[in-house]
Amino acid sequence: MAQDLRSYLDLVKRERPEEFVIISRDVDPAYEITALVVKLEKEARKRPVLLFEKVRGTSFPVLTNLHASRARLALALNAAPDALLTTYLRAMDTPIPPRVVKTGAVKDVVRIGKDVNLLELPQIIHHEGDGGVFLTSAISFARDPSADIWNCAYNRLMLKGRDTTSIHLTLGKHLWEFHRLAEKRNVPLPVAFVIGAHPVIALGALAIGSVDEDERAIMGGLFGEPLELIKCETNDVLVPAHAELVIEAEILPHERVPEGPFGEFTGYSLGERQREVVKVKAITHRRDAIFQDISVAHLDHMLLSTIPIEANLYRAVRAMVPSVKAVRVPAPFTCFVSLEQRIAGQAKNAILSVLGADLYMKRVVVVDHDVDVFDDRQVNWAIATRCQPDRDITVITHARGSDLDPSTKEDGYTAKWGIDATAKPSLAAYTPRHRVPPAVFERLSLKDYLP
Ligand SMILES: Cc1cc2nc3c(=O)[nH]c(=O)nc-3n(C[C@H](O)[C@H](O)[C@H](O)COP(=O)(O)O)c2cc1C
Ligand SMILES: [Mn+2]
Numbered sequence: 001m002a003q004d005l006r007s008y009l010d011l012v013k014r015e016r017p018e019e020f021v022i023i024s025r026d027v028d029p030a031y032e033i034t035a036l037v038v039k040l041e042k043e044a045r046k047r048p049v050l051l052f053e054k055v056r057g058t059s060f061p062v063l064t065n066l067h068a069s070r071a072r073l074a075l076a077l078n079a080a081p082d083a084l085l086t087t088y089l090r091a092m093d094t095p096i097p098p099r100v101v102k103t104g105a106v107k108d109v110v111r112i113g114k115d116v117n118l119l120e121l122p123q124i125i126h127h128e129g130d131g132g133v134f135l136t137s138a139i140s141f142a143r144d145p146s147a148d149i150w151n152c153a154y155n156r157l158m159l160k161g162r163d164t165t166s167i168h169l170t171l172g173k174h175l176w177e178f179h180r181l182a183e184k185r186n187v188p189l190p191v192a193f194v195i196g197a198h199p200v201i202a203l204g205a206l207a208i209g210s211v212d213e214d215e216r217a218i219m220g221g222l223f224g225e226p227l228e229l230i231k232c233e234t235n236d237v238l239v240p241a242h243a244e245l246v247i248e249a250e251i252l253p254h255e256r257v258p259e260g261p262f263g264e265f266t267g268y269s270l271g272e273r274q275r276e277v278v279k280v281k282a283i284t285h286r287r288d289a290i291f292q293d294i295s296v297a298h299l300d301h302m303l304l305s306t307i308p309i310e311a312n313l314y315r316a317v318r319a320m321v322p323s324v325k326a327v328r329v330p331a332p333f334t335c336f337v338s339l340e341q342r343i344a345g346q347a348k349n350a351i352l353s354v355l356g357a358d359l360y361m362k363r364v365v366v367v368d369h370d371v372d373v374f375d376d377r378q379v380n381w382a383i384a385t386r387c388q389p390d391r392d393i394t395v396i397t398h399a400r401g402s403d404l405d406p407s408t409k410e411d412g413y414t415a416k417w418g419i420d421a422t423a424k425p426s427l428a429a430y431t432p433r434h435r436v437p438p439a440v441f442e443r444l445s446l447k448d449y450l451p
Pocket of ligand 1: 136137151152153154155156157168169170171173174175205206207208209294296301304305
């Protein structure tokens with residue numbers, strides 16, 4: 001499979017031409033790009049890939065909304081839309097290590113040291129109240145300073161000058177851990193950020209699992225061949241050779257700057273925080289590089305991150321309860337699980353599995369297999385009719401969760417809860433659901449009764 005963004009865009013143009021929209025009218029990078037994404041989604045019920053050819057203040061075209069449809073993500077994985085979960089799980093089970101190559105288009109243009117100027121990139125401001133320009137589609141590539149363990153993740157960057165940004169490292173996540181290890185040795189952490197990547201690279205970067213699991217090999221598993229990597233100019237970090245643009249940098253030890261406010265994926269605008277500092281050493285890019293943007297908290301962001309999270313949670317619950325039927329992440333920090341409970345206690349075990357498998361998860365609802373977790377009304381019905389709160393709610397205090405949850409007293413230090421909404425003592429022994437007799441249902445035909 002071709003590993004570059006352009007080949008995928010060509011595929012979208014060919015297979016789903018109505019979903020690729022070029023905007024040639026000039027736009028203001030302050031709010032207008034996000035506003036158009038939101039207006040299209042809300043007013044026109046459309047979520048095409050958008051390519052802005054003329055963005056004021058920059059020569060880079062801006063691509064956004066790339067991941068805002070499950071069908072498009074499925075196309076990127078060469079999978080049926082209802083096979084996203086199984087395709088992703090297979091890649092997690094059969095990772096393919098990356099391969100280093102000597103040449104790649106990401107090196108068409110190389111700017112090092114004094115030639116670095118982040119202000120030449122599109123200066124996009126997303127939401128009212130944002131503290132400034134944020135790069136929201138940057139995928140980090142970095143190595144554990146104490147071991148040969150590699151990590152990828154999305155980490156937003158707030159522009160602070162020609163060669164400086166701040167970075168949001170979720171407390172307790174893998175890149176945060178690498179940075180803490182480097183900081184203990186008083187050395188900077190080398191890192192590279194990829195902007196403009198094939199959706200496989202985006203989905204692979206978001207894989208949740210042990211720090212020992214290499215996201216680059218999951219990308220390989222999704223591509224069905226090794227991810228092609230090339231060495232950075234100014235450090236030993238390896239980056240996708242066919243990316244649009246790469247920012248080579250280091251995260252400094254012991255330095256913090258104000259970051260934010262920023263409109264977060266939670267739907268809230270969170271205030272300023274002290275966060276880590278990134279010094280940029282080089283920018284390399286394709287000759288006519290496309291700059292990618294993601295409107296945080298909108299479909300482009302939410303659909304992209306949900307698939308890897310659900311795959312990991314499904315894997316975790318199934319390790320404990322083999323009869324799990326479905327897992328869904330319907331809202332921030334929330335997971336619904338349906339399972340066929342064969343013996344008492346399995347619902348509670350599923351709650352513990354979810355909370356143990358993902359830092360962000362804070363609320364878990366477990367229902368029986370007759371409830372469709374993709375239908376919020378059914379889940380609410382199960383909570384209302386199969387659950388006694390004094391018996392069926394589990395609260396875990398003083399755990400670590402998302403540092404972006406505005407309800408926590410101290411960023412990310414949180415309680416978590418599980419709701420066992422399965423029938424007790426068992427579904428088979430529970431008051432039956434009512435229904436019309438199936439024979440009558442089958443026998444009647446609507447057309448015999450309606451005009
Ligand atoms: C568009 C987008 C932006 C994100 N921004 C950040 C961010 O700024 N900081 C962060 O820690 N995680 C961010 N995330 C989530 C992480 O990428 C995700 O939790 C990832 O799995 C973390 O990697 P790790 O599990 O290897 O630590 C973002 C995700 C998406 C899809
Ligand atoms: Mn990781």
